[in-house]
Amino acid sequence: MIDIHEVDVTFGRGTPMETRALIGATLHIPAGRFVTVIGSNGAGKSTLLNVVTGDAPMERGRLVIDGVDVTRWPPARRAGMVARVFQDPMAGTCEGLSIEENMALAASRGHRRGLAKALGHNRRIAFAEQLATLGLGLENRLQDRMGLLSGGQRQAVSLLMATLAGTRILLLDEHTAALDPKISEFVLDLTRRIVAEHHLTVLMVTHSMRHALDCGDRTIMMHEGRIVFDVEGGERAGLDVPDLLQLFARVRGRELDDDTLLLG
Amino acid sequence: MSSIAFLGAIEIGLVYGLVALGVFLSFRVLSFPDLTVDGSFPLGAAVAATLIVNEVDPFLATAVAVLAGAAAGLVTALLNVRFKILHLLASILTMIALFSVNIRIMGRPNVAIINDETILTPLLDLDIAGYYAKPLLAGIVVVVAVVLLARFLGSEFGLAMRATGANPRMARAQGVATSTQIYTGMALSNALVALAGALFAQTNGFADVTSGVGTIVVGLAAVILGETLLRTRVLLIALIACVLGSVIYRIAVALALNADFLGLQASDLNLVTALLVALALILPGVGGPLRSVMRRAGR
DSSP states (O other): OOEEEEEEEEETTTSTTEEEEEEEEEEEETTTOEEEEEOTTSSSSHHHHHHHHHOOSSEEEEEEEETOOOOOOOOOHHTEEEEEOSSHHHHHTTTTTTHHHHHHHTTTSSSSSOBBBBBOHHHHHHHHHHHHHSSSGGGGGGTBGGGGGGGGHHHHHHHHHHHTTSSSSEEESSTTTSSSSHHHHHHHHHHHHHHHHHHHEEEEEEEHHHHHHHHHEEEEEEEETTTEEEHHHHHHHHOOHHHHHHHHHHHHHHHHHHHHHHHO | OOHHHHHHHHHHHHHHHHHHHHHHIIIIIIIOOOTHHHHHHHHHHHHHHHHHHTTTTTHHHHHHHHHHHHHHHHHHHHHHHTTTOOOHHHHHHHHHHHHHHHHHSSSSSEETTTTTTOHHHHHHHTTTHHHHHHHHHHHHHHHHHHHHHHHHHBBBHOOOOHHHHHHHHHHHHOOOOHHHHHHHHHHHHHHHHHHHHHHHHHHTTTTEEETTTHHHHHHHHHHHHHHHHHOOOOOHHHHHHHHHHHHHHHHHHHHHHOOOTOOOOGHHHHHHHHHHHHHHHHSSSSTHHHHHHHHHHOO
């Protein structure tokens, strides 16, 4: 479904701030799989998502989604295939627009936007029904400004919005990181439910090792622009948070060894 | 104030109501502080007047003026979107260039069309006096513009334009081609302003290259006044508020100029308007949502 092949991304090339955000990143995700991504700050997790959405400029490599080479597609065009929920609840929705207007925007993702009315009677009814499934009472607040909602409510609506246009790929960029633990669990449960219901292919970046193991069926770890390990199935089922931490330490240790070699 | 002066204030208020709609579209909807209007207003006047003097049908002349305004908006959008020039500067460049362009179009700094056939002629032929016909014509044009604009902003495309101005990152993530939206919005905004210029030339009987000075500030004053008077989230009402703000502003100006004890003269208008807009941005609770755009633009 998603085929990331030998992708390099460098920010600020030729400047003192040059950062190699991705180095030869290769990842193949079959349809319907749920992959979680962990790694320290600056490891390239978000860049990996940005490569899929087209927000990060690829220097080298190829990106194939659903059998189509989209390497040269602009972000707006890729949005027809890929939905995304951001870490910042403010980023994924328009606070100045109403809930129903935000949903109408999402429902037309990947379609030509013409001069037909964005909000008709039928659409409003459908939106209210979908909002009702969240169990937050938002179905009665269709015309409220998005800005009036709490962070958790906005993330829940963002998740719902991701499903409206029938896209089959969902990218989650630490979408629970800005929420308090209880709300975070609610949003995560909602995520699992929506993913199962719509048979989505998911790439989820998370800061929480716990979430990385509890969600989905495959976990990758990134470090300094590379994918340093990739586990799934039985091997992954046997892992716990301390094991992950240990793996992480080993990855960093290997790098230290390399340095020692170099310096020695 | 005589009733003719009052009708005159309403007429000019309605004409500048179109400017207010254009400014609403650029500043409020797209969050694009656009000063092109100081050039596109006289551009509309110049194109319409020049064509009318050359005996082109006045409706066709007005339509061409509108297209010229749209082109001016596209130039500003191109400088900003394609060549990454700061929006404010991009619009100033277009505005300055238009000063020369407008003189080229007219062949001289001003053109009189006082005796020519204009889009006002059909109304005058019905034996309606000029001082009624002018506000009536402006009123018809404004009503049509408000209804069409409200419908447009409520469409799928218009909604995408509003998202582009409010949260471009989110808009792109929802598959909105934000640059297309900026091109379209800027073209539409300046087309409305040029339409106002074309109307102004035909109701006043002349086009003058200096008539654009301060257009943006007058438009902003109208939008601010409208938003202060009518707080609303309903688009149609927000658009009506812009026009209403423009008319009330003109009536207030006419009253102030008529009040001899104030000692104001017509040329003080720009100073008073600038003070009004500045005050609206300084005083808390006035200015409404426009504050953020204009203060952000200043940073």
